[in-house]
Amino acid sequence: MTSTSGTLISExxxxxxxxxxxxxxxxxxxxxxxxxxxxxSLSTALALAGLLIALVGQxxxxxxxxxxxxxxxxxxxxxxxxxxxxPLLLVAVGSVIAARAGIFNIGQEGQLLVGAAVGAAIALxxxxxxxxxxxxxxxxxxxxGALWAxxxxxxxxxxxxxxxxxxxxxxxxxxxxxxxxVNSPSLLREKAVAxxxxxxxxxxxAESVWLPRIGxxxxxxxxxxIFVALVLAVGTSLVLVxxxxxxxxxxxxxxxxxxxxxxxxAVLVGGGALLASGAxxxxxxxxxxxxxxHRMQDGFADNVGFDGLLVALVARDKPMLAVPVxxxxxxxxxxxxxxxATGVPRYIVAxxxxxxxxxxxxxxxxxxxxxxxxxxxx
Amino acid sequence: xxDDLAMVLGSSVRLTVPLAFAACGxxxxxxxxxxxxxxxxxxxxxxxxxVWGASMTGSASFGLLFGMLAGLVIGFVxxxxxxxxxxxxxxxxxxxxxxxxxxxxxxxxxIDLTGHQVDALNIPVLSDLPLxxxxxxxxxxxxxxxxxxxxxxxxxxxxxxxxxxLRAAGENPQSADVTGIDVRRRRRxxxxxxxxxxxxxxxxxxxGEVGAFNQNMTAGRGFVVIAAVIFGxxxxxxxxxxxxxxxxxxxxxxxxxxxGVHLNSQLLIAAPYLLALLAMMFLAKTHRQPAALGAPFVxxxx
Numbered sequence: 001m002t003s004t005s006g007t008l009i010s011e012x013x014x015x016x017x018x019x020x021x022x023x024x025x026x027x028x029x030x031x032x033x034x035x036x037x038x039x040x041s042l043s044t045a046l047a048l049a050g051l052l053i054a055l056v057g058q059x060x061x062x063x064x065x066x067x068x069x070x071x072x073x074x075x076x077x078x079x080x081x082x083x084x085x086x087p088l089l090l091v092a093v094g095s096v097i098a099a100r101a102g103i104f105n106i107g108q109e110g111q112l113l114v115g116a117a118v119g120a121a122i123a124l125x126x127x128x129x130x131x132x133x134x135x136x137x138x139x140x141x142x143x144x145g146a147l148w149a150x151x152x153x154x155x156x157x158x159x160x161x162x163x164x165x166x167x168x169x170x171x172x173x174x175x176x177x178x179x180x181x182v183n184s185p186s187l188l189r190e191k192a193v194a195x196x197x198x199x200x201x202x203x204x205x206a207e208s209v210w211l212p213r214i215g216x217x218x219x220x221x222x223x224x225x226i227f228v229a230l231v232l233a234v235g236t237s238l239v240l241v242x243x244x245x246x247x248x249x250x251x252x253x254x255x256x257x258x259x260x261x262x263x264x265x266a267v268l269v270g271g272g273a274l275l276a277s278g279a280x281x282x283x284x285x286x287x288x289x290x291x292x293x294h295r296m297q298d299g300f301a302d303n304v305g306f307d308g309l310l311v312a313l314v315a316r317d318k319p320m321l322a323v324p325v326x327x328x329x330x331x332x333x334x335x336x337x338x339x340x341a342t343g344v345p346r347y348i349v350a351x352x353x354x355x356x357x358x359x360x361x362x363x364x365x366x367x368x369x370x371x372x373x374x375x376x377x378x
Numbered sequence: 379x380x381d382d383l384a385m386v387l388g389s390s391v392r393l394t395v396p397l398a399f400a401a402c403g404x405x406x407x408x409x410x411x412x413x414x415x416x417x418x419x420x421x422x423x424x425x426x427x428x429v430w431g432a433s434m435t436g437s438a439s440f441g442l443l444f445g446m447l448a449g450l451v452i453g454f455v456x457x458x459x460x461x462x463x464x465x466x467x468x469x470x471x472x473x474x475x476x477x478x479x480x481x482x483x484x485x486x487x488x489i490d491l492t493g494h495q496v497d498a499l500n501i502p503v504l505s506d507l508p509l510x511x512x513x514x515x516x517x518x519x520x521x522x523x524x525x526x527x528x529x530x531x532x533x534x535x536x537x538x539x540x541x542x543x544l545r546a547a548g549e550n551p552q553s554a555d556v557t558g559i560d561v562r563r564r565r566r567x568x569x570x571x572x573x574x575x576x577x578x579x580x581x582x583x584x585x586g587e588v589g590a591f592n593q594n595m596t597a598g599r600g601f602v603v604i605a606a607v608i609f610g611x612x613x614x615x616x617x618x619x620x621x622x623x624x625x626x627x628x629x630x631x632x633x634x635x636x637x638g639v640h641l642n643s644q645l646l647i648a649a650p651y652l653l654a655l656l657a658m659m660f661l662a663k664t665h666r667q668p669a670a671l672g673a674p675f676v677x678x679x680x
Contacts, residue, residue, distance in 0.1 A: 052481075056488035106468060161658045162672065164468055168415065169605060169651040172598055176648035183644075306476060313469050345487035350480025357473040358459070365463035 037363035045359035049352045053344055063344040070338030071331035075220025080337070083292060085330025086225035087112075087284035091308025092315065092322040093233045094280025099317045100240060101273035102253035107152065107167025108281040109305030110174030111145040115282020116289045117178045118144030120188060120202050120296050123209045123289070130208025137209060138228075138286045145282015146275045148174060153271040163274065171305075182296055190295075201297035211291040225287035230323065232280070237319040249273055281305060307333075307353060314360045329353060380509060386626075386633045387513040394625030395521045396421070396583040400603045401617050402531045403449075403575030408607050409535055410568035411548035411670045415471035416456050417576045418600025419478035423448040424580030426482040429591040432494035439496055441585040442520060442578060449577020450570060452478065457566035464674055475600075483593050495589035496520060518586040520578075527575075532614050544568055548668035551675040561675045576600070605654035612667050624650040 050060035071081045091108045098105040119141030126133050151170060155161035181187040183200045190203045215221030240246035252259040252269050260266065284304065289296065311329055315322040336349035400421050407414040424445035431444025456474055460467040499519035505511040535541040546554035547564040555561050583599070584591050602624050609623070610616025631646040 052484070056485070058488075104466075104468060106472065155655070155659060159659045161655070162413075164413065164672065165604075165608065165658070166655060168601065169655055172601060172651045173648045173655075176644040180642070180644040303476070306472060310472065310476070313472075345484045347480045347483035347487070350476055351484060354473045354477030354480060357469070358477070361459070361465045361469060361473075362463070365459070365465045369463055 034363055034367055037366065038360070041359040041362050042356065045352070045355035048355055049348060052351065053348060058342065058344045062342045063339060063348065066338045066342045066344070067332070067335030069335075071335035075215070076218060077334065079215065079220050079222045080334040081327065081331040082222045082226050083330070084333040085326045086223065086229045086291070087288050087304050088308045088311050088329050088333075089226070089229040089233060089322060089326035090284035090287060091281050091305055092311035092326055093229070093236050093319050094277035094284075095309050095312035096315070096317045096319050096322060097236060097240075097249070097280070098273050098277035099312065100253050101249045101270050102256060103270055103274050103277075104164050105149060105152070105167050105274055105277045106164055106309060107149065107171050107174075107305075108277070108284075108309050109301050109303070110167070110171035111148045111278040111281035112285040112288075112305040112308075113174045113178045113301050114148040114285070115141035115145035115279075116285030116296060116300060117181055117188065118282070119286035119289050120205070123205045124188070124203055130206070134209045134211065134290060137290060138283060141286025141289070142279040142283040145285065146279035148282070149274050149278020150271075153274045156274075157267050157271055178296070178300075179298075182298075188296065199297075202295045205290065205294045209290060210294060211287065223287075223291035225291040228283070228287065229326075232283075233319045233323055240319065245269075281308070284308065303350070310353065310357050314357055316364075382637055384509050384512045386629055386637075387509075388516070389633055390622070390626040390629040391513055392517065392521075392587055392625075393628045394621050395517070395524060396579040396587070397599060397603055397606060397621040397625055398524055398618060399527070399579030399582060400576040400600065401579075401606045401621050402527060402614075403572035403579070404603050404607050405610075405612070405614055405617050406531065406535060406544070406575075407568045407572035408612060408671060409541075409548050409668055410544045410565045411551065411668055411673065411675070412460070412467055412565055412569055412572075413604070413672045414456065414569060414572050415468060415601075415604065416452060416474040416478075417572060417603055418596060418598065419471075419474040420449040420452045420573050420576035421580035421583070421596045421600045421603075422482055422594070423452050423478045424577030425584035425595050426485065426580075426591050427577070428581030428585045429491050429494070430485075430489070432585050433490070433492045436494070438494040438585040438589075441494060442496070442581045445581020445584070446574045446577040449573035449575070449580070451573070452577075453570045453573020456573070457569040460674070461562045461565045461569065464676060467672070467674065479594060482591075486591060486593055491591060493590040494585055496586055518582070520582050520586055528614065528618060535614070540564075540567075545668070547675070548670055551670050551673075555675070555677055565675070576603070579603075602650045605650045608654045608667075609650075609657045611657070611661060620650075620654075623653065 053060045053063050069077065071077055091112065095105060095108060119137040122140040123133060123137040126136060148170065149167070152161075152163050152166040155166045156163050179200075182202060183189055185192075185198075188202045190198050190201055192198050211224045213221050213223050240250065248259065248264045248269050251262065252264050252266060256266065285301070288300070288304065293300065307329055308326075311322055311325045315325045332349050332353060336346040339346045339348065400417055403420075404414060404417050407417075427448035428441040428445030432438045432441030435441070452474060456467075456470050459465045459470040496518050498516065499522065501515040505515040507515070535544065543554065543559045544564050544567075546557075546559055547561040551561045580596060584595060588595070603621075606620030606624055607617050609620035610618070627646050627649040630641065631643050634641050
């Protein structure tokens with residue numbers, strides 16, 4: 001049986017049931033091969049978005065041009081795209097860590113907010129030299145996100161509450177908790193200046209605790225956040241693939257029973273992975289706070305937590321693959337800012353993003369179903 | 379005093395009705411084993427399409443049908459992706475939520491909509507009762523559909539052949555499969571039903587209570603519905619009680635400031651989620667969720 005494998009194409013298939021299905025049937029969509037199927041699927045998604053724009057009487061080409069101007073046309077635009085990509089990448093890398101351990105954390109939006117709020121509290125109220133406070137704020141943001149994810153970890157390992165549900169529900173609790181903090185004068189709300197009405201936002205961070213920027217303003221310039229994100233993406237990739245901890249984590253995700261027999265502590269490794277993913281989301285919040293907005297206000301999270309999670313899904317839980325995907329999503333976000341001039345609502349970016357996600361999960365799933373069906377028929 | 383009480387209670391019931399429609403659907407989906415997080419998308423899509431349909435046809439009642447249709451379409455996409463292609467159901471749900479939020483916001487800015495609202499139906503005699511009358515018997519007419527819908531859903535899930543197979547698909551899909559039940563088909567059907575009912579819930583919110591569509595109109599009500607099913611311990615009775623409690627929390631948030639009572643509004647908004655988390659925490663042993671809840675079904679893989 002084993003010796004028949006070779007280049008003997010003209011030989012008839014063996015009479016014994018072969019482990020592989022016989023490859024002689026009508027050509028199907030799946031035979032195109034996965035790369036081509038991806039191409040087809042993604043172009044369908046883009047075509048649908050274009051069609052939508054055309055249906056409401058706008059020009060898809062103008063929209064595409066505006067998106068290009070906002071995301072890739074010159075140095076400043078490319079810098080914008082990269083700035084948008086940094087928090088997405090951080091959230092995505094965190095999601096990957098949890099997913100590889102077999103834990104599906106979907107609460108990054110909340111963890112990001114809590115992280116940013118903790119970071120804001122540290123950055124606003126800690127005296128000291130700027131760089132030190134900045135580092136403390138970023139670390140605090142990571143700890144804040146980790147603790148918020150820790151609630152879900154505690155509920156899961158103590159009471160068996162499903163992580164998906166608890167992380168989802170905790171997003172809305174985080175929204176309100178942070179909104180309370182930002183609205184309370186005794187907490188984070190901006191301090192009254194004589195003759196000015198305060199609104200529900202925090203004070204602007206002192207310039208000394210802003211993330212440093214590289215490059216000159218009118219031309220190419222990016223915040224340091226992307227370097228933090230890249231270093232962590234590479235580091236995570238190495239830890240997952242090359243270290244004992246990474247091996248245990250992946251083992252837990254692939255087969256919890258085998259992992260248990262092999263002595264992998266589910267609580268320690270799995271819970272740790274969940275906390276780590278919360279920390280990455282929190283850090284993303286810290287980077288957004290110190291790198292871009294410099295203050296917290298309503299709508300601060302701006303779906304970055306959800307989009308970052310989608311980046312991880314599109315990248316199929318591979319940290320290095322998340323880098324180009326995050327850059328692409330970041331470019332979409334940056335380009336969306338330029339849409340208003342064309343009359344196309346910027347919400348089309350969310351539509352394109354979501355269609356991209358569906359388009360990237362489709363080919364693999366379709367190929368899998370085809371494979372199972374033909375295997376069953378043989 | 380009685381008037382204030384009637385106002386708060388009446389607005390509680392009004393805010394409960396959309397939740398209750400959608401929760402009936404989510405209850406069916408979860409009993410079949412799907413934690414359907416795209417219920418938010420279904421409600422939002424239903425709300426938008428209801429207003430759009432009402433604008434096109436000029437009739438708010440037709441709008442309700444359009445809303446149900448939007449929910450059905452979203453349910454169809456969800457069902458095909460997660461229970462035919464076996465894509466992780468949360469992935470599909472997240473993508474659909476983002477898609478529908480983006481799409482409705484996009485269309486809201488791109489097309490003209492006119493406001494329409496279905497008629498109120500005051501039940502004769504009963505609506506004149508003190509307190510009870512305005513609270514229970516003076517609503518927009520689709521609200522009374524719940525009186526028939528809730529027993530119907532209960533019968534469908536607990537007493538019909540279809541419901542038995544549906545529950546089997548949610549409790550033990552492997553056994554259900556070997557007894558000849560098409561698990562994935564039952565799950566797809568349950569998501570479709572959820573789509574129709576959640577679409578109706580969203581449509582009721584739009585053309586029933588408000589009469590217009592705003593950007594992100596449902597504002598997380600779909601997630602409140604999921605919380606209600608969890609809070610109710612996966613029973614229909616408990617789910618409806620959850621909807622009532624969460625509707626009341628919403629009503630108090632809106633009504634209390636006018637009555638001069640100060641209760642933290644953030645706490646009231648967060649209350650449904652906190653209560654659902656507490657319910658899962660402390661009632662985990664007695665509340666029995668469908669055993670295969672959230673687990674995808676692939677034949678032969680245990």
